[in-house]
Amino acid sequence: MSAPQFNTWQSVQDEVLRRIHAREWPPGSAIPHEADLAVEFGCARTTVNRALRAVAEAGLLDRRRKAGTRVALHPVRKATLSITIIRAEIEGLGMAYAYRRILAETVKAPAPVQRRLGIRNDPMLHVRALHLADATPYVLEERWVRIASVPTIMEADLTQQSANEWLVANAPFTHGDIAFSASAASEAEATFLACAPGAALFVIARTTWNGAAPITSVRLTYAPGYRMVTEL
Amino acid sequence: MSAPQFNTWQSVQDEVLRRIHAREWPPGSAIPHEADLAVEFGCARTTVNRALRAVAEAGLLDRRRKAGTRVALHPVRKATLSITIIRAEIEGLGMAYAYRRILAETVKAPAPVQRRLGIRNDPMLHVRALHLADATPYVLEERWVRIASVPTIMEADLTQQSANEWLVANAPFTHGDIAFSASAASEAEATFLACAPGAALFVIARTTWNGAAPITSVRLTYAPGYRMVTEL
């Protein structure tokens, strides 16, 4: 007889996933308690807990104290997107990276940007720059930085290093939001990205804070054909 | 005198995050070993491990056996997108959900779809459907399902329930890939989504497998103005 051995939390996780996928534990049903599973698997409850927690984080289990653990009815799969530096992204594709600053000015931000950041009339650094891959336009970066939050950026040479890269290295942030959308190329965008006006462009808008202090808001407009890919 | 108390792994995590953000542990620098931190924090090494592992998963620390733990030079922030069923997404916005099947046929899939799924000439179910929010077009679903992988789908009434929803409930998958892009509306898409041809549309392409068996490949084309939002 002797049940198979489950010595590691990963082997327990594999077995749990197998039972879920095989419908031995159907969606919505309650699964045995940690203590029972520990006995069945012949390991410590801590190990079972580690495994179940990992599966729950993946969205396949719902766990609640007292209520127990149930197989998720609508497995909310989570796709994780890694937000990297643009230079690293391009070089990772095996292409040559180049960067061209188009504009840098100190101004009051337009109303929509102020609203996103929750500020009023603070002086902002406005930077527009183009990132190129193998000498062809890759993405247009349109950025506002709240100077009071990152005063040292005024001493950075943004003709050589992108604001994107400088901020990643020098301006830590605690949280932010990010939005993905599609947008028709404006006349200006079409010129910079070497495409036709009205072309469908992939856009990422990101706003970040350091604690309560707003840092920056950026709009990245990608050249036609860009695809953001990840795994499930 | 007496160092502050860190009884829980979350309090340890908070302190670690504070030191990283405050640059007490600058980017690229090595931080003390788990054992040393356990002594400093006055807790078990297990607790320190739990905290550091969580911070490492968030991308702020790089951990390697023997090499030790370092503050990440380029913190790779991860955005997690939850993939839900479309009806839940629309109802979650407080809008009325409606669904209209446009087409369902059993055919051989076109070459690009076969290539994505890694199959040849298998019979496929092809479904085209429109999801509406408050009676206006929300997203167009264009889907291919490999019948051999999910035979029971032929008995489902896809005029009432969307293939999206049926599959989530009845066809478990182990892994998949997902791509986001922007695309100009074709004549057909413009008609279904009630927009102008050439309009910039947000597109999600998803392909899923159950183990080695390909399940389905779907292209979701959203009506103009759609934004996919998440937090960092």
Place this chain on the structure above:
DNA sequence: AAGTGGTCTAGACCACGTC
């Protein structure tokens, strides 16, 4: 009130990678 997951501890052994 009681049951379930969440967490902490102290000690131990192990796997991996760097030296």
Place this chain on the structure above:
DNA sequence: ACGTGGTCTAGACCACTTT
């Protein structure tokens, strides 16, 4: 070879939630 993180154990107490 050896140092560091990775994990396991057995037992205990606690927090949250539902009954």
